[in-house]
Amino acid sequence: xxxxxxxxxxxxxxxxxxxxVTSLTLLDAGYTVETAANGAEGLDLCEQFKPKIVITDVRMxxxxxxxxxETIKKRFPDTxxxxxxxxxxxxxxxxxxxxxxxxFITKPMHTEALIVALERAKHRSLTRQQLxxxxxxxxxxxxxxxxxxxxxxxxxxxxxxxxxxxxxxCDINDKVVTFNKSMEKMLGLDRSEVLHQAALSTFFSDExxxxxxxxxxxxxxxxxxxxxxxxxFFLDRGKQPVPVQLSAALLMDEKKPAGLVCFVRDxxxxxxxxxxxANQAELLxxxxxxxxxxxxxxxxxxxxxxxxxxxxxxRLMLRTVNKGPLPQNKHDQFAQYLTTVEAETDRCSKIxxxxxxxxxxxxxxxEPVCISxxxxxxxxxxxxxxxxGNIKLTTSIPxxxxxxxxxxxxxxxxxxxxxxxxxxxxxxxxxxxITATSKDNLETVIVQVSDTGHGINEEALSHIFEPFYTTKxxxxxxxxxLSTTYGIIxxxxxxxxxxxxxxxxxxxxxxxxxxxxxx
Ligand SMILES: Nc1ncnc2c1ncn2[C@@H]1O[C@H](COP(=O)(O)OP(=O)(O)OP(=O)(O)O)[C@@H](O)[C@H]1O
Ligand SMILES: [Mg+2]
Numbered sequence: 001x002x003x004x005x006x007x008x009x010x011x012x013x014x015x016x017x018x019x020x021v022t023s024l025t026l027l028d029a030g031y032t033v034e035t036a037a038n039g040a041e042g043l044d045l046c047e048q049f050k051p052k053i054v055i056t057d058v059r060m061x062x063x064x065x066x067x068x069x070e071t072i073k074k075r076f077p078d079t080x081x082x083x084x085x086x087x088x089x090x091x092x093x094x095x096x097x098x099x100x101x102x103x104f105i106t107k108p109m110h111t112e113a114l115i116v117a118l119e120r121a122k123h124r125s126l127t128r129q130q131l132x133x134x135x136x137x138x139x140x141x142x143x144x145x146x147x148x149x150x151x152x153x154x155x156x157x158x159x160x161x162x163x164x165x166x167x168x169x170c171d172i173n174d175k176v177v178t179f180n181k182s183m184e185k186m187l188g189l190d191r192s193e194v195l196h197q198a199a200l201s202t203f204f205s206d207e208x209x210x211x212x213x214x215x216x217x218x219x220x221x222x223x224x225x226x227x228x229x230x231x232x233f234f235l236d237r238g239k240q241p242v243p244v245q246l247s248a249a250l251l252m253d254e255k256k257p258a259g260l261v262c263f264v265r266d267x268x269x270x271x272x273x274x275x276x277x278a279n280q281a282e283l284l285x286x287x288x289x290x291x292x293x294x295x296x297x298x299x300x301x302x303x304x305x306x307x308x309x310x311x312x313x314x315r316l317m318l319r320t321v322n323k324g325p326l327p328q329n330k331h332d333q334f335a336q337y338l339t340t341v342e343a344e345t346d347r348c349s350k351i352x353x354x355x356x357x358x359x360x361x362x363x364x365x366x367e368p369v370c371i372s373x374x375x376x377x378x379x380x381x382x383x384x385x386x387x388x389g390n391i392k393l394t395t396s397i398p399x400x401x402x403x404x405x406x407x408x409x410x411x412x413x414x415x416x417x418x419x420x421x422x423x424x425x426x427x428x429x430x431x432x433x434i435t436a437t438s439k440d441n442l443e444t445v446i447v448q449v450s451d452t453g454h455g456i457n458e459e460a461l462s463h464i465f466e467p468f469y470t471t472k473x474x475x476x477x478x479x480x481x482l483s484t485t486y487g488i489i490x491x492x493x494x495x496x497x498x499x500x501x502x503x504x505x506x507x508x509x510x511x512x513x514x515x516x517x518x519x
Pocket of ligand 2: 480481482
């Protein structure tokens with residue numbers, strides 16, 4: 001027997017005696033009991049007191065038991081109703097059961113029959129409750145699963161949509177079922193005109209489609225039913241070929257083919273970049289050939305003059321020598337010729353060696369170099385020239401400058417080039433200032449060579465670092481000093497810049513990085 005004390009029962013009967021007897025019996029059995037004398041009162045109590053079981057008499061004035069049953073089942077469907085009928089009212093009993101009464105019991109009520117009917121009602125109520133709980137649990141579980149499923153589907157949709165690669169999926173009949181945004185963009189097609197309508201073959205020329213199917217069937221592109229990085233052409237809206245790289249796989253559903261999925265990468269941009277690079281490389285090559293041509297022409301010109309001179313003198317001397325023994329008076333003349341030949345040969349050799357430095361083909365020794373020492377040495381070497389040129393030198397060279405790694409001889413050549421240029425720019429004398437400093441937390445050494453010479457105008461300033469650019473008279477400059485210096489400084493990881501106030505002053509600045517010496 002189920003515990004009865006939490007079970008509340010409402011008895012509706014118009015006969016006071018029956019109400020009293022029945023309630024006493026039920027109280028004895030441990031039920032909580034309320035009573036009502038008619039249907040309306042009974043329904044009010046149902047509202048307030050929410051009984052789990054109602055026992056109602058059928059024959060009552062105003063509202064009979066069947067009406068009470070109907071109303072309770074409508075308004076409180078979880079309440080169990082036991083109908084009390086008079087003996088022989090089988091049709092009413094059947095009607096009551098049809099209206100979902102849990103039981104009927106005949107009057108006069110037997111205590112045992114009443115208790116059994118109540119037990120059945122309780123069982124029905126419990127079963128109904130359990131069913132309800134179970135249904136609720138099922139519903140909750142279902143809604144959770146549905147939500148998870150919806151989230152997963154939405155996530156996968158987003159994944160497909162946001163892919164940079166085009167994604168195209170077909171069903172077993174080759175009809176397109178997935179066509180993401182990138183595909184739309186790539187082919188200029190809207191998915192609404194493609195999905196469930198277009199077949200995969202419509203995106204290819206006959207030839208390309210045949211090739212694709214063959215490649216899929218073969219195992220040459222990553223295995224049977226797989227295409228890895230396969231290059232082909234899609235057809236866009238206007239049936240124009242779009243070069244693509246395709247990775248595709250046959251979809252299987254329990255070992256049966258179910259469709260095909262393709263990941264498509266548009267190759268147009270890559271092809272364009274490749275073409276641009278090829279064009280650029282071609283241009284660079286042409287440019288290089290042109291500067292090489294210009295350089296060769298300049299070298300030929302520069303070397304041709306001294307060579308012509310040398311050749312003339314040698315021919316002259318040969319002619320004299322071939323005539324017979326050399327007379328004494330020709331000795332001095334020959335010595336003079338040979339001096340000129342030596343000077344011109346020297347000039348040729350200088351041009352060649354400077355050119356080699358410029359193109360950085362000579363071997364250089366990189367070792368820690370103390371810039372202040374190099375500056376002192378250069379100033380010493382140029383001292384005589386400065387004195388002759390009536391040039392006042394001012395220096396500011398701290399002893400504690402950090403060392404740079406480089407080739408001392410080359411760096412000295414650079415400084416001498418700058419100093420000699422300054423001397424040349426001040427034919428009537430002037431001031432030369434040489435300063436050295438370190439910057440950027442001792443990571444850069446800066447050397448400045450300034451003069452109060454004739455300066456360089458803007459047009460000339462854009463050419464001074466070009467090989468063979470010179471404004472000097474023939475025999476006074478080749479035009480290789482600054483280009484050589486530029487090449488050397490660049491090779492040391494530094495920079496060479498110039499600024500000038502034409503007619504007033506010029507400053508050249510060398511910046512060299514301070515690097516740790518490597519063994
Ligand atoms: N300090 C300077 N002041 C004015 N002009 C300068 C100065 N330094 C260089 N130039 C200009 O730059 C040109 C190129 O200099 P660069 O040293 O390369 O060649 P160059 O001195 O003419 O010949 P070289 O090969 O003998 O050095 C010079 O001809 C001159 O016009
Ligand atoms: Mg020079």
